[in-house]
Amino acid sequence: MRELSLPPLVQKLRTGGLADSVYEIAERAPDRVQFSRREDGPGGIRWLPVTALGFRSDVTALAKGLIADGVRPGDRIAVMSRTRYEWTLFSYALWSIGAQLVPVYPTSSAEQVHWILSDTRASAVVVEHADEAMTVGAICDDLPQLRRIWQLDEGCVQELSALGRGIPDALVHRMRAGVSPGSAATITYTSGTTGRPRGCVITHANLAFECDTLIEGWRELLAEPGEQPAVLAFLPLSHVYGLMVQVACQRHGVRLGHQPDPSSDELLPALASFRPTFLFAVPYVFERIYRTARRQAEQAQKLEAFDHAVDIAMRYAEAVERRSLLRGAGPGPALRVQHALHDRTVYARLRAVLGGRVRHAVSGGSPLSRELGLVFAGAGVTIYDGYGLTETAAAVTGHPIGRPKFGTVGRPLPGCAVHIAEDGEIWVRGDNVFAGYLDDREGTEEVLHEGWLATGDIGHLDEDGYLHLTGRKKDIIVTSGGKSVSPLILEERLRAHPLISRCLVVGDNRPFIAALITLDPEAVGHWQRLRFQQPMDLRVVVRHAELQEEIQRAVSRANTAVSRSESIRAFRVLPHDFSVRGGLLTPSLKLRRGAIVKAYAAEIAELYSR
Incomplete structure (x- = not known):
């Protein structure tokens, strides 16, 4: 089969923009709980309800504050924060006045932030705390169009809302009426696995069609009959996947909670207390x-x-x-x-x-x-x-x-x-x-x-x-013998092993396929406790004969999925995992292949010199 298409379930957006649903739902179902705001206290995690009417009030107040501070339709405003309620609040406040959202990963380097703010000519940026403020502050001299930095943890939402008290609600509604389905809702940047990321212009109609199609087609999976669906958002809202989850939930009555830290130690207690009905x-x-x-x-x-x-x-x-x-x-x-x-x-x-x-x-x-x-x-x-x-x-x-x-x-x-x-x-x-x-x-x-x-x-x-x-x-490897190899199947099979965290298959213009392998620290710690009385430094563990034999068995199993000419003939277990902060993973956890090959050029050369 070479092509397949399916008829649509929903009509594309005919008028208006994404923010309209905030006001329509508040009018139709003001008491519906749309969000649960996380609050940490001595007794653990609490989830405080935010109704549709309450969310509309928060959005309108912030939108008026943005107007009072000089934001106008078509302005591009960057948001650089972890996943939290205020991220969603800024999204809808900006869309209410016809401004464009520019998501920025909070883990981005100063160079990456500079590129996005410069490329979009963003006039303001929302940051979460002092670390992001310092990152932006270090580069703002080269960004003459950037005139505001708002910091969430310094109370910028409250300050802006207070600033906008003199602005009439009617002005927000007039500006919202000027938004059309074809207007840009967000300039979202690709993950940039190679080269500079590119800004994707995604319209209000694009996001509405995506979210409406998914909810209309898969609604029965979201919760048991008679139960309000509930989703805990822990994916980065800077990524289009997380952004889609946010918009889909808001448009279709799914109660949404925000979890800033997606690490296992923080996420699992949040899931246990929030008790979602569906998981993205x-x-x-x-x-x-x-x-x-x-x-x-x-x-x-x-x-x-x-x-x-x-x-x-x-x-x-x-x-x-x-x-x-x-x-x-x-x-x-x-x-x-x-x-x-x-x-x-x-x-x-x-x-x-x-x-x-x-x-x-x-x-x-x-x-x-x-x-x-x-x-x-x-x-x-x-x-x-x-x-x-x-x-x-x-x-x-x-x-x-x-x-x-x-x-x-x-x-x-x-x-x-x-x-x-x-x-x-x-x-x-x-x-x-x-x-x-x-x-x-x-x-x-x-x-x-x-x-x-x-x-x-x-x-x-x-x-x-x-x-x-x-x-x-672009990832296809061509060996010196002319064999074309897709690394995906080998990398996925190796990552299925409990000890292995990441894997990068190499072999361009080389005589055979090889691999760089990183380990899951928690799994390795567990493996050590079962075998040795004293834990060893990871740099020592990666050279241990038992571990090398275990990884070799994993490589041999992965090789059964490909031909001999495509199989991994040599591998190196690295003492450190690839990371976003180290520039070897994208914020969406994809491998930056070129950066990894450059960083570990000596190790790769050694694999082929044996």
Whole structure:
């Protein structure tokens, strides 16, 4: 199959912009709880309700303050903060007066911040605390158009709201009336795995179509009948995926909470107290949850029972998958009995980590492995995988309800189309496709062809119309023997090992394929405690014979998925993980391949000199 399109479920936005829903919902359902604001105290985490009417009041007050401080329609205002209520508040206040949002990752370097503020000619920036303020302050002399820095932790919301008290509400409504569906809502920058990130102009219509399509098509998964859906946002709102979650929840009555710190130590207690009904996450989150559960079972000397339960879960989920695709009768009686037994002893505990109410989830950002998808589905949490880009305002494909095919990224969303070009490149089309790159006509013309977006990704559509991703065109490795190798499948299989955090496959213009491997510090610590009395420095552990043998077994298993000429012949375990702060990962946790190859040039050269 070379092309597939599906008819739309929703109409694209005809008038107005994203902020209109704030005022419409407050008029229609003023007492609906739309947000839960996190408050930390001696007794733990509390979630304070914010009604639709309360949110409208907060948005209007801040919008008036922005007007009083000189913000006008068309102005670009950057927001550089972790995920929190004020981030969402600024989004809708800016959209209420026709200004454009410029998301900036709070982990960005001074050079990256300078580029985005300069490229967008942003007139003001919202930062969270003093660290971001210092980053912006260090570069503002080169940004003559930047006239304001507002700091959340210094009370800028309250100050602006007080400043705008003399502005009539009617002025906000007049400015909001001037926003059209084709107006730019946000200038969102690509993750920049190679070269400088590019600003994607995403319109109000793009985001509305994306969010309305997802909620209309998948609404029944969000919560049990009669229960208000609730989502905890912990993905960066600076990323288009997180931004989409925010807008979808606000538009469609899903109670939204904000969790600033996505680390396991902070996220898991937040999930337990918030108790979401649905989860939006990235594969890394599901991997961490599974690995933590497995380590706990091993510490309790119940690893054999845990692994047996995992095997039953995968077999059960595969049988259900075959039935949904009309290729089998579903789980047999014996398998159902075993599955029910493990549900009480193992699977319920895994669901409890997510707060106990989640039965369905979405994974995005990068493909979820088939094995992990089966494990969670068998444990009672079906993860619907999807595929999209910044240029498509998040997802452009997703698994249909009740028919996930694990290991794929689903079928085109209603109203979207997928086409596979002759060279295997994925082209997509739909009303969620962006307007173009900011002030970059040449770059826009390179990727947009009569409504089709050339994604730069490689893949294929199977006989059921499900999209399989096999890599990026620019990431294809060509060995000195002329063999073309996509690194994605090897890297994904290696990352499935409990000890391995990241993997980068190399081999361009080299005689064979090799790999740089980093370790999960928590998993390595657990591994050490089980084997040695004294913990060792990670620089010593990576050279230990037992660990090298364990990683070699993982490499050998990964190699079974490819031909011999594509297999990894040598590897190096690094003593440090790749990080965003170190410039080797994008803020969305993708590998910066060029930067890694440059940083570890000596280690790579050594692999080929042996």
